[in-house]
Structure formats: C-alpha cells, structure tokens
Amino acid sequence: MAIKQKGKSLKSKGEELSSTFFQLEVLNGKELTDVKFPSFAKKVADSTDFNPLRTKLPQIFQLNIGKLCNQTCSHCHVDAGPDRKEEQMSRKDLEKCLEIIGSIPSITTVDITGGAPEMNEHFRWFVEECTALGKQVMDRCNLTIIVANKKYHGLPEFFAKHKVQVVSSLPYYNKKRTDSQRGDGVYEDSIQALKMLNAVGYGKEDSGLILDLVYNPAGAFLPGDQMSLQAEFKRQLMRKHEIVFNNLYAITNLPISRFLDYLLQSEKYEEYMQSLVEAFNPGTVEGLMCRNTISVSWDGYLYDCDFNQMLDLKVSGKSQHINDFDIEELNSRTIVLNQHCYGCTAGSGSSCGGEIT
Numbered sequence: 001m002a003i004k005q006k007g008k009s010l011k012s013k014g015e016e017l018s019s020t021f022f023q024l025e026v027l028n029g030k031e032l033t034d035v036k037f038p039s040f041a042k043k044v045a046d047s048t049d050f051n052p053l054r055t056k057l058p059q060i061f062q063l064n065i066g067k068l069c070n071q072t073c074s075h076c077h078v079d080a081g082p083d084r085k086e087e088q089m090s091r092k093d094l095e096k097c098l099e100i101i102g103s104i105p106s107i108t109t110v111d112i113t114g115g116a117p118e119m120n121e122h123f124r125w126f127v128e129e130c131t132a133l134g135k136q137v138m139d140r141c142n143l144t145i146i147v148a149n150k151k152y153h154g155l156p157e158f159f160a161k162h163k164v165q166v167v168s169s170l171p172y173y174n175k176k177r178t179d180s181q182r183g184d185g186v187y188e189d190s191i192q193a194l195k196m197l198n199a200v201g202y203g204k205e206d207s208g209l210i211l212d213l214v215y216n217p218a219g220a221f222l223p224g225d226q227m228s229l230q231a232e233f234k235r236q237l238m239r240k241h242e243i244v245f246n247n248l249y250a251i252t253n254l255p256i257s258r259f260l261d262y263l264l265q266s267e268k269y270e271e272y273m274q275s276l277v278e279a280f281n282p283g284t285v286e287g288l289m290c291r292n293t294i295s296v297s298w299d300g301y302l303y304d305c306d307f308n309q310m311l312d313l314k315v316s317g318k319s320q321h322i323n324d325f326d327i328e329e330l331n332s333r334t335i336v337l338n339q340h341c342y343g344c345t346a347g348s349g350s351s352c353g354g355e356i357t
Contacts, residue, residue, distance in 0.1 A: 009081040010258060017261050020312040027339040035270045037277050041337040047282040052334040060293040061101050062111040062306060065089040067298065069115040070148045073182045075259045077310050080115040089298045094126050096322045097296060102133050104327055113140040118152060131162045138165045144186055146193040160200040165210040171218060173236040181218050194243045203245040212247045220268040222279060222347050223250035226355040249354030254307050254343035276342035284349030287356040290335050296322060304335045313338060
C-alpha cells in the first residue's frame with residue numbers, strides 16, 4: 001500500500017506533544033511557552049447569552065473508528081498514520097453504537113471519520129447497518145485511500161449504492177500546495193479518486209450523490225471566504241480536470257497535535273493564537289458543532305466534538321462511555337471548553353461543515 005507522506009506519528013516518535021495533557025498545558029501557557037491568552041470560556045460568557053454553553057438535541061453521531069491511515073499529513077489533528085494500527089473500533093463497540101443511533105430519533109446523520117475510516121475492517125458492514133436504520137451516512141475520506149490498494153477501488157460504487165455523503169480533503173487545486181501539506185503524490189491520486197467518484201455520479205446535478213471537499217490553510221493563517229474559495233475550486237478543477245463537486249468546506253486549523261507542533265517549531269504559535277483571539281466572533285457560538293453533536297472515540301469514549309476528542313476532554317457528567325450512555329444526561333450537559341476552541345469561533349467560524357455564519 002502506498003504511503004503518501006513518510007514519517008511517524010508524534011506518538012510513535014515519543015514526542016511530548018503526543019500527550020493530550022501536555023498539549024493542554026501548552027495551550028494554557030504552562031509548558032514550552034509562558035504566553036497566556038484570555039480564557040475562552042470567560043470570553044463566551046462575557047460576549048454571549050451562553051453561560052454556560054450547553055447542548056441541543058443531538059443530530060449528528062460522529063465516530064472516529066480508527067487512527068490507522070495510509071497518509072501521515074503534516075497538519076493532522078488526529079496524529080493518524082500507518083503506524084497507528086492498534087487503535088481501531090471493535091465490532092462489539094460498533095454494535096453498541098448502532099443500538100444508540102437506532103434509539104434516538106433526533107440523530108439523522110452518522111459522521112464516520114478516522115484516520116482513514118475505510119481501513120477499519122468493519123467499515124462497510126457498519127455503513128450498511130446505518131443506512132438500514134434510515135440514517136444519512138457521511139464518510140470523511142482522504143481520497144487517496146480509494147486508489148491506494150485494489151481492495152479499496154470499489155469504494156465509489158459502494159458509496160453510491162448506499163448514498164453515502166462523501167466529504168473529501170483536498171488542501172488546494174494545485175499539486176504543489178496539496179503535496180506540501182499531505183505528501184508526495186497526493187494531488188495526482190486525489191484527482192484520480194475524484195474522477196472515479198464523478199464516474200458513478202458523485203457531484204453531478206440531480207444525482208443525489210453528494211461530494212463535498214474540505215479546504216484548510218497550508219500555514220498559520222485563517223481560511224479565506226468559503227464561497228469565494230468554493231467558486232475558485234470549482235472553476236479550477238473543471239478547467240484542469242473536468243471534475244465537479246457540490247460544496248467546499250473551509251475549516252480553520254486548530255492548534256492541537258501536529259499543527260500545534262508545526263506552530264511551535266516555526267515559532268508562529270503566539271502569532272497564530274493571537275489572530276484567533278482577535279478574530280473571535282460571538283455570532284458563531286449558536287451554531288457550533290459541539291452543540292448538536294456527540295463524538296465517539298475508537299475505544300468508545302464520548303466527547304463534545306472531534307477536537308475535544310483529540311485532547312481527551314471527555315463530556316461532562318457520568319455518561320462518558322458508550323456502555324454508560326444516558327441520553328437524558330447528555331442532552332442537558334455543559335460543553336467542555338478550552339483554549340483551542342478559539343479556532344471554531346474565529347471569523348466566520350469553523351465546524352465539520354465549514355463556516356458557521
């Protein structure tokens with residue numbers, strides 16, 4: 001199987017930043033830097049009517065079903081890679097998740113992520129079971145997995161059969177910027193995968209097969225206007241490759257894991273955090289993804305969002321694992337906040353679905 005960017009995860013290298021506790025110490029000015037920024041929780045309380053910030057009815061059940069990936073991308077907040085083979089969600093835990101999903105009518109979307117989620121041996125079975133429950137399945141696909149190995153070449157047809165919404169990372173519409181962030185050869189393989197998805201109807205008008213792309217900046221700066229970026233991506237991908245897609249999500253890089261490491265190594269941490277703090281937009285708080293999402297880790301623990309999951313900030317209360325799942329307690333929970341949350345409220349906001357406002 002092709003590895004698109006060589007190198008080990010922070011965990012495999014034994015780096016201090018592989019520790020979620022250590023990352024939080026950095027973010028709060030207690031390790032590696034003594035720079036402190038205003039408390040995000042206090043900022044929300046002082047700037048909005050949310051004190052504390054609480055959840056709404058869950059609509060999205062998001063699962064990280066494994067950290068194994070065929071890529072080792074420089075900005076990966078999951079610290080995923082080919083060396084994370086052991087962290088895979090079990091069939092037993094997936095069955096428990098299905099039980100939960102089927103019991104909560106407000107959950108309409110099952111958002112499957114990784115790593116490369118398709119590398120979990122139970123992935124296809126789980127998708128089939130979710131669609132049988134009448135849920136919309138969303139797969140966060142890195143694209144290159146589709147062409148990485150023959151066993152994955154049939155993914156486009158499988159996705160189409162189950163009307164899976166495919167959300168695919170593509171850092172930019174040219175080779176240089178894409179490969180610099182995600183590894184040599186990623187752009188060419190991504191284009192090939194997009195053509196394979198288009199060939200079965202994805203991204204095409206009236207097909208009902210949704211293909212969305214994700215853009216995140218290659219450096220220590222905020223993304224540009226989402227609609228302008230979408231228009232340019234559509235123009236360039238059609239002109240260069242005759243590729244079509246539905247929507248572009250512009251997502252802010254959050255200062256955790258490998259991107260936090262990049263900020264510190266490049267001495268841009270203070271500047272980037274200051275830009276996030278200064279761009280805080282109280283109008284984004286109402287629509288934050290943590291308010292209507294339950295995020296589940298590969299080992300079954302519960303979080304308010306994917307980013308809290310990567311910092312091991314479990315949900316508040318006693319119901320912190322799928323085996324102790326209590327929807328009444330979870331519905332009334334206070335959302336766990338920390339300094340990385342500035343990334344989701346900067347400018348037009350940022351969520352798993354792109355801009356908020």
